[in-house]
Amino acid sequence: MSEDEKTPAREVITDYAQAHFRYFRTADGTVYAQKNGHPVARPIRSQGTTGSHRQELMVGLFRDGVGVFNGTALKEALDLIEALALTEDVQPTHIRVAPGFDGATWLDLGRADGQSVRIHPTGWDITTPDPREVCWRRTQLTGELPLPARDTDGKGIDLLLRLCNFASAETECLALAWLIGCLGPSVPVPAPFLTGPQGAGKSTGGRMLVRIIEGMSGDLRRAPKDEENLIAAVAAGWVTALDNLSHLTPDLSDAVCCIVTGAESVKRALFTDGDVFRVGYRRPLLLTGIDVGVIRGDLAERLLPLRLERxxxxxxxxxxxxxxEEILPVVLGSLLDLTVKVRAAEAETPTDLRMADFAHLCAQLDAATGFGALAAYRASLDDLNDDVIEGDLLAQTVLQHAASMEPGAAQRMTSTEWLYHLSRLYAGEELRPLPKGWPTTGKVLSDRLKRLQPTLAARGVLIDSGRTREGRYLEMTRQAPQPPQEQGEVF
Incomplete structure (x- = not known):
């Protein structure tokens, strides 16, 4: 055969690739490859240490006797495949948990054979998902989970709680609610903050909770120094656990808030002048520490205190x-059984809590088991509000002023007038010096009060703002006492 009659190497590679792999793109334009019949997808441009598609393709060509090709031929073939895949339908990829068809959700067990858990309204099954229903993306943080045990009769829950040092039954049911929430791809869950005295096993308890979802390779890590590194770690896994926190900077506090409820990061794409790539993320977080110092109000609404004892x-x-490790299959099986039972329970959604999805999950857990998860969640938020107020002298001064107002009364002033009034109230007759961090302008005061709105509202003080012909104003209202809640009524 003459040289002109030989099939170019790039065409040989392309034909083999299209026969053995399925190629598709995600919403951000990244092209992925899936081996036929296998749910795990790899980006074709990846050079990751978990195995790239280029390596996978080279091994397949060699083992099937097609040949060994040089880098130029592989690059040309992958360039063509990528261009062709950009015309295919868009399909998302998922890490660890994913939505499925007919109201089902999936849990990736991290196994090489692709076997996963399908959680559906009538139960759960271990099976290999259809690649067109679920595409798993794996990283070095994706650990392997054991096959969950069946017919555990709730034994795994008791075994888990016996190993953890939770201080009360209320803490135990909140931990269970969080674990169930982690199995839901669309349920934002607050970040558990494991706290307690030295020697209470906070790090050990945190590892146990994480490893139920992430496998035995899941672990705690130190908080990154900046938001960019935190987002990189969060995007590569499902549950992110930060250990031994003693202080949360304002930037880290804001980042935690965004991760819990969801946000998107947009950055310039590498080796381009004007293109960008988008990274969307919403992940379960877990924190441990004795005390994180002053907590901001917006973060307090996204935390779930879990107290441990020695x-x-x-x-x-x-x-x-x-x-x-021995009981993990039983624990996972019991958790899946409980998840199915909770999802089938009917309960009203509390409309007065920021994390309404998690509050609804707590209500479902109560309906399915008789636990007091929702009441425990409300009590934990009250405790966190107290922590916010105790760490914020401005909040304390506002509440002091509101206490002098008649119930149901409202008072309206400009932000500058409020600053003068609250500063005089704090200084008192002894003319105490204003503390460090006290607002210095009306604008700063207005911004601080907006951030404190949820905390103050939980104590019956409403802060509102508006504009009249004379200018902008801030209005403070002391709520009238609420009538007693009727039995069976849910808010």
């Missing part, structure tokens, strides 16, 4: 984790 009997790390 264990009566100490165990070695090796003994503890050996037992945990």
């Amino acid at each position: 264990p009566r009997v100490r165990r070695t790390e090796a003994e503890l984790w050996t037992e945990f």
Whole structure:
């Protein structure tokens, strides 16, 4: 055969690739490859250490006896495949959990054979998902989970709670609600903050909760120094756990808020002048520490305090984790059973809480089990509001002024007038110096009060703003006492 009659190497590679892989694109334009019949997708441009599609393609060509090709031929073939895939339908990829057809959700077990758990309205099954229903994306943070045990009769929940040092039954049911929320791809869940005295096993308890979802390779990590590194870590996994926090900077506090409820980051694409790429993220977070200092009001609404106590009997790390690994299939099976039961329960959605989806989940858990998760969640938010107020002298001064107002009364002034009035109230007759961080202008005061609105509203003080012909104003209203809630009425 003459040289002119030979099929170019790039065409040989392209024909083989299209016969053995399915190519598609995501909404951001990234092209992925899926081996036929397998749910795991790899970006064709990836050079990651978890295995790139280029490596996968080279191995397939060699093992099937097609040949060994140089880098130029592979590059030309992948360039063509990428161009062709950009005309295909858009399909998302998911890490660890994903929505499915007919109201089902999926849990990726991280196995090489692609077996996953399908959680549907009538139960759960272990199966390999149709690649057109679910496309899994895996990274180095994607650990392997064991096959969950069946017919556990709730035994796994008892085994888990026996290993954790939760201080109360209310804390236990909130931890269970959070774990169930982590199995839902569309339910924003507050970030558990494991706290307690030294030696209470906060880090160990955090690892246990994380490893139920992420496998035995899941672990805690130090908080990154900047938001960019935090987002990179969050985007590469499902549950992100930050250990031993002693202080939350304003930037990190804002980042945590965005991660819990969802946000999007837009950055310039590498090696381009004007193109960008989008990174959307909403992930479950877990935090541990004795105390994080002053908590801002917007973060307090997104935290879930879980208090631990010191264990009566100490165990070695090796003994503890050996037992945990042994019971993990039973724990996971019991959690899946409980998840199906909770999702089938009917309950009203509380409309007065910021994290309404999680509040509804707590109400469903109560309806399915008789726990007091919703009441415990409300009590935890009240405690966090107290923490916010105790750490903010401005909030304390506002509440002091509101206490002098008649119930139901409203008072309206400009922000500058409010600043003068609140500053005099704080200074008092002894003319105490204003503390560091006290607002210095009316604009700063207005911004601070807007951030404190949820915290103050929980204490019956409403802050509103508006404009008249004379200019802008701030209005403070002291709410009248609410009538007693009737039995069975849900808000």
